[in-house]
Amino acid sequence: MKTIKLGIVGQRTEYCFHSLVLRALSSVTNQTDLHKVHSLMVVSGQHQSTFFCGKLISKYSQFKDPVSSLSIFRINSPTHNVYLWNTIIRAMTHNGLWSKALDFYTQMRKLNVKRDNYTFPSIINSCGSLLDLEMVKIVHNDVLEMGFGSDLYICNALIDMYARINELGSAREVFDKMPSRDVVSWNSLVSGYSANGYWEEALEAFREGRLSGVAADAFTVSSVLPACGGLMEVEQGQMVHGLVEKSGIKGDMAVSNGLLSMYFKFERLLDCQRIFDEMIFRDIVTWNIIICGFSHSGLYQESIKLFREMVYEYEPDLLTVTSVLQACGHMGDLRFGRYVHDYILENRYECDTTACNIIINMYARCGDLVAARQVFDNMKRWDLVSWNSMISGYFENRFNKEAVDLLKMMRIDLQPDSVTFVTLLSMCTKLMDVDFARELHCDIIKRGYDSTLIVGNALLDVYAKCGKMEHSVWQFEIMSTRDIVTWNTIIATCSHYEESYVGLKMLSRMRMEGIMPDVATILGSLPLCSLLAAKRQGKELHGFIIRLNFESQVPVGNALIEMYSKTGSLKNAILVFEHMRIKDVVTWTAMISAYGMYGEGKKALRSFQQMKETGTIPDHIVFVAVIYACSHSGLVQDGRACFNQMRKKYNIEPRIEHYACMVDLLSRSGLLVEAEDFILSMPLQPDASMWGSLLSACRASGDTGTAERVVERLVELNSDDPGYNVLASNVYASLGKWDQVRTIRKSLKARGLRKDPGCSWVEICNRVFIFGTGDRSFQQFKQVNELIEDLNRTMDKEGYVADLKFVLHDVGEDEKINLLYGHSERLAIAFGLLNTKEGSPLQVMKNLRVCGDCHTWTKYVSKIVQREILVRDANRFHLFKDGTCSCRDRW
DNA sequence: CTAGGGTTAG
Numbered sequence: 001m002k003t004i005k006l007g008i009v010g011q012r013t014e015y016c017f018h019s020l021v022l023r024a025l026s027s028v029t030n031q032t033d034l035h036k037v038h039s040l041m042v043v044s045g046q047h048q049s050t051f052f053c054g055k056l057i058s059k060y061s062q063f064k065d066p067v068s069s070l071s072i073f074r075i076n077s078p079t080h081n082v083y084l085w086n087t088i089i090r091a092m093t094h095n096g097l098w099s100k101a102l103d104f105y106t107q108m109r110k111l112n113v114k115r116d117n118y119t120f121p122s123i124i125n126s127c128g129s130l131l132d133l134e135m136v137k138i139v140h141n142d143v144l145e146m147g148f149g150s151d152l153y154i155c156n157a158l159i160d161m162y163a164r165i166n167e168l169g170s171a172r173e174v175f176d177k178m179p180s181r182d183v184v185s186w187n188s189l190v191s192g193y194s195a196n197g198y199w200e201e202a203l204e205a206f207r208e209g210r211l212s213g214v215a216a217d218a219f220t221v222s223s224v225l226p227a228c229g230g231l232m233e234v235e236q237g238q239m240v241h242g243l244v245e246k247s248g249i250k251g252d253m254a255v256s257n258g259l260l261s262m263y264f265k266f267e268r269l270l271d272c273q274r275i276f277d278e279m280i281f282r283d284i285v286t287w288n289i290i291i292c293g294f295s296h297s298g299l300y301q302e303s304i305k306l307f308r309e310m311v312y313e314y315e316p317d318l319l320t321v322t323s324v325l326q327a328c329g330h331m332g333d334l335r336f337g338r339y340v341h342d343y344i345l346e347n348r349y350e351c352d353t354t355a356c357n358i359i360i361n362m363y364a365r366c367g368d369l370v371a372a373r374q375v376f377d378n379m380k381r382w383d384l385v386s387w388n389s390m391i392s393g394y395f396e397n398r399f400n401k402e403a404v405d406l407l408k409m410m411r412i413d414l415q416p417d418s419v420t421f422v423t424l425l426s427m428c429t430k431l432m433d434v435d436f437a438r439e440l441h442c443d444i445i446k447r448g449y450d451s452t453l454i455v456g457n458a459l460l461d462v463y464a465k466c467g468k469m470e471h472s473v474w475q476f477e478i479m480s481t482r483d484i485v486t487w488n489t490i491i492a493t494c495s496h497y498e499e500s501y502v503g504l505k506m507l508s509r510m511r512m513e514g515i516m517p518d519v520a521t522i523l524g525s526l527p528l529c530s531l532l533a534a535k536r537q538g539k540e541l542h543g544f545i546i547r548l549n550f551e552s553q554v555p556v557g558n559a560l561i562e563m564y565s566k567t568g569s570l571k572n573a574i575l576v577f578e579h580m581r582i583k584d585v586v587t588w589t590a591m592i593s594a595y596g597m598y599g600e601g602k603k604a605l606r607s608f609q610q611m612k613e614t615g616t617i618p619d620h621i622v623f624v625a626v627i628y629a630c631s632h633s634g635l636v637q638d639g640r641a642c643f644n645q646m647r648k649k650y651n652i653e654p655r656i657e658h659y660a661c662m663v664d665l666l667s668r669s670g671l672l673v674e675a676e677d678f679i680l681s682m683p684l685q686p687d688a689s690m691w692g693s694l695l696s697a698c699r700a701s702g703d704t705g706t707a708e709r710v711v712e713r714l715v716e717l718n719s720d721d722p723g724y725n726v727l728a729s730n731v732y733a734s735l736g737k738w739d740q741v742r743t744i745r746k747s748l749k750a751r752g753l754r755k756d757p758g759c760s761w762v763e764i765c766n767r768v769f770i771f772g773t774g775d776r777s778f779q780q781f782k783q784v785n786e787l788i789e790d791l792n793r794t795m796d797k798e799g800y801v802a803d804l805k806f807v808l809h810d811v812g813e814d815e816k817i818n819l820l821y822g823h824s825e826r827l828a829i830a831f832g833l834l835n836t837k838e839g840s841p842l843q844v845m846k847n848l849r850v851c852g853d854c855h856t857w858t859k860y861v862s863k864i865v866q867r868e869i870l871v872r873d874a875n876r877f878h879l880f881k882d883g884t885c886s887c888r889d890r891w
Numbered sequence: 892c893t894a895g896g897g898t899t900a901g
Contacts, residue, residue: 160892195894220894225895259895260895293896319896322897323896326897326898383898393899420900423900460901
């Protein structure tokens with residue numbers, strides 16, 4: 001037995017035997033010490049033994065020195081036995097030199113070295129890592145031939161390997177054929193499913209494992225947590241969390257990090273905070289998760305703050321810096337983004353494709369396309385994300401030519417994927433290029449991407465935004481799967497085209513499919529209720545808002561104010577307004593408009609005053625609302641003052657809509673001369689709406705002289721708006737100039753313009769009853785007609801005279817009276833009176849402006865039946881009460 | 892032999 005001299009164990013010089021060398025070897029903690037032990041072994045001749053050779057090979061590989069491992073193996077080639085072969089294969093595998101490991105295995109086969117059960121796990125690992133399917137087959141075959149098909153470790157390695165190469169079927173097969181399984185077998189299966197995004201299967205395997213009585217360990221939990229997060233299975237996730245709390249794996253870093261990551265996916269930031277605070281130990285992964293998590297939750301500032309906090313303690317790794325770069329990108333913080341990128345370059349981080357993609361994205365979001373391109377050009381490898389990011393970066397920043405050039409380059413060796421198409425379609429949306437969109441659509445169908453959800457959604461959107469509502473709806477109907485974005489897009493489309501009825505139908509279809517609305521759904525749907533004055537649906541949406549906790553979001557509150565004010569409940573609009581803790585200029589505008597619509601001009605002005613006092617800076621839109629409110633309440637002086645204040649005090653140059661409001665204000669107040677002068681003296685070209693306002697006022701006040709002048713101006717403008725043409729034609733009709741009436745009608749017909757036919761509707765017991773002009777085809781027609789005649793008789797006695805100037809057709813007087821009686825609002829009001837409780841308030845909606853005669857008629861009705869009648873027309877609300885109207889006849 | 896963190900688009 002030989003003895004050797006050791007200089008490194010403690011300070012003393014000692015003599016010892018074989019076992020002492022072993023102890024020395026195992027106590028080695030760094031490469032330098034390992035070299036010392038090695039040279040002592042060489043000096044003493046110990047290094048010749050197969051046993052110590054193996055130990056040295058493993059040790060060197062532990063310290064990431066595979067070169068030394070290799071040379072030891074080579075020097076000792078004569079003594080090679082299966083133990084040394086296994087060791088070198090394991091060493092190579094451990095250091096990522098997989099092809100070397102495979103080479104050694106091939107040599108073993110050639111030299112006919114007998115392989116044992118220790119040979120296979122490593123080599124299986126290497127095959128998988130190299131994606132060498134050929135070798136996988138050979139090795140798996142060897143395993144079976146040599147009778148290791150039931151070996152626990154080997155089977156576990158096979159499951160893991162197959163999972164890594166995304167051959168979950170083979171993994172499952174090995175798993176199923178095993179005579180007995182341990183926790184590692186289960187874990188490999190679960191993590192295999194989980195890592196490849198087969199989350200349902202991962203959860204299923206996890207449940208199976210639990211049922212089969214295998215106790216879950218830290219590996220199990222950290223494998224199944226991403227699946228819970230990915231599936232948004234909050235309850236399942238909490239169940240696993242409970243398991244963690246109960247078992248002894250609570251302190252495990254991977255488990256805690258997994259929980260943290262999962263709760264970020266659930267957007268349960270408070271839970272994240274709690275878990276983070278409770279963690280005694282944190283590692284770099286922990287920090288990366290929270291930096292990334294905050295960034296994904298939109299808390300970019302927080303994310304950057306955490307990054308700064310972290311760098312005091314840890315050196316950030318590639319994932320840290322890329323996480324914080326995402327926050328920079330979203331914030332548009334180019335300065336900090338550059339700083340971090342410089343840090344990456346200076347410290348020579350080795351950026352992989354993903355990291356480069358993130359940097360490209362950061363620069364593109366910040367608008368620095370030159371820097372983005374530079375990163376792109378210097379990349380070693382590009383994937384689809386790289387190309388897509390660069391191309392969409394160009395498009396987003398309006399470098400359309402560069403984007404198209406890059407697209408052509410990309411197509412040389414890569415095929416576009418669904419994201420590429422989505423990017424291109426969204427570009428069409430921005431450019432309103434429906435022709436290119438159609439071309440793309442063909443390409444998309446050819447490549448089979450038309451069934452992809454995001455592509456379908458993008459198609460839906462591009463057709464909608466390019467004015468092809470029918471294409472959009474058609475696209476919607478053929479989609480086989482729809483998500484919340486699909487529904488939100490179609491609802492927003494209906495809202496945009498004012499197809500409120502279709503829109504609300506879509507909303508209820510969405511609900512029937514069990515999809516919960518989100519903020520975008522709510523913001524798309526509330527305007528539908530406003531347009532239709534759909535009280536009930538509006539209230540229902542408010543219910544969702546409360547249940548889903550969207551109340552605190554300012555745009556939601558703003559939309560609610562608008563909805564309530566337009567569905568006839570000023571009271572509720574005020575309630576919402578008062579409950580909003582944060583108000584922006586839109587909030588105030590909505591409230592001021594609401595007051596305006598109900599003829600509460602003074603309150604509108606008071607709100608405007610309050611808004612200025614609370615420090616909200618008025619914008620040009622709020623001035624429209626304020627002047628509108630003045631106009632509908634006859635506050636001429638205040639309206640003028642606001643108009644002047646806008647320019648002088650707030651330096652806002654009046655736009656055409658402000659001038660239009662002013663014309664409206666003067667006209668409604670009967671200052672026809674002044675209104676005409678105002679139009680003629682304004683610096684902007686007057687549009688049809690101004691002459692239209694003035695003309696309506698002339699009509700209402702019976703000023704035929706001004707009307708004759710104005711109607712010519714209006715006709716000169718040759719507006720495409722059917723409303724103004726019909727107005728002009730009506731004025732000519734009331735002047736008895738039937739030739740001009742016919743000319744206008746012909747021209748309208750030739751241009752294919754049609755004014756929406758008048759209709760009114762009333763909601764009774766959650767059902768909407770719609771009436772068109774002269775409608776006879778509804779239930780209770782007889783009773784309704786009788787009631788109208790009854791009412792007419794009573795009001796005739798009280799002095800009502802039908803004002804026939806509101807009849808448009810060239811017909812006899814008797815017939816004209818009949819036409820007036822057939823106006824849809826009268827039908828709706830009579831129907832409403834018949835079908836609601838006596839004395840209760842009635843609410844009727846009309847799509848057009850209520851005509852002057854109907855306005856008078858309704859005033860009489862409100863007095864005769866002693867009921868409040870709220871009529872919403874295209875312009876505003878009229879509250880009829882005891883013979884008067886809230887608009888004080890300025891309708 | 893098994894686990895946790897990063898990218899584009901609607």
